[in-house]
Amino acid sequence: MKFLILLPILFASFVLSEENNIFSRSLDAGKTDPLTWMILNQLQASQTKLANLDNKLDTKISKLSEKLTNVENMSGYKKQFDTLTKHLNDVETKLHAFSGKMSDLKNDINKINQGRKNKCNTGWKKFNGCCYMFRYDRLSWQQAKTECENNNAHLVKIESSTENRWISNEITVSAKATHVQIWTGLNDLIREGHFTWVNDHSSVGYSNWASGEPSNYRGVEHCVTMHTNGLSTWNDQTCSYKTGYICEK
Missing domain, CATH: 1.20.58 (Methane Monooxygenase Hydroxylase; Chain G, domain 1)
Incomplete structure (x- = not known):
């Protein structure tokens, strides 16, 4: 070129x-x-x-x-x-x-x-996507609340009759023989007569009160238990009362 x-x-x-x-x-x-x-x-x-x-x-x-x-x-x-x-x-x-x-x-x-998330840790039982731990050492409501929180959980919140019956059936025979009641997360500590769940402070939707309950006997019953007699009814109780408890997460 x-x-x-x-x-x-x-x-x-x-x-x-x-x-x-x-x-x-x-x-x-x-x-x-x-x-x-x-x-x-x-x-x-x-x-x-x-x-x-x-x-x-x-x-x-x-x-x-x-x-x-x-x-x-x-x-x-x-x-x-x-x-x-x-x-x-x-x-x-x-x-x-x-x-x-x-x-x-x-x-x-x-x-x-x-x-x-869907699998429960050892010692916990699964129901409807949640995990539950049944403990039968005797603690006050506040002590039981703290123990649940130490396990990254909260005292049980019961939202339906199906859940209520399942919890009642899961309580062991020996626990039913030694514990008349067992702690839940329901209480009216903030305002008398207005019961809310401890984990989210939501009001009661479903309830299964025993006859005549809540009674606030002597004006000191502000924490709620479930009877272990198989009827799974609820009762307001003195928060210092010591019994078993159920944690949920």
């Missing part, structure tokens, strides 16, 4: 050289003839212009050659760019695959965590 562009300038240089030789030989002959001398002067002027044009052409050819070199260098850059683009595409593909694996891993972790 460069050779084809440089060929005209080589040819022009050759022509100018030949013309210069011819002109030199004719100059001597023109000294004896005025007309010839005038023509020779005009030829000399034309030769000068042609030489200037030759110089300009040479400069342009040089600049064009430089541009061609830059284009060739750009061609090398393009190869590097294409290589980098390919590497980038490979990285994007691997990143996409890695993102998919990360998503699968997160799903697996969520399933494991959900399984842990």
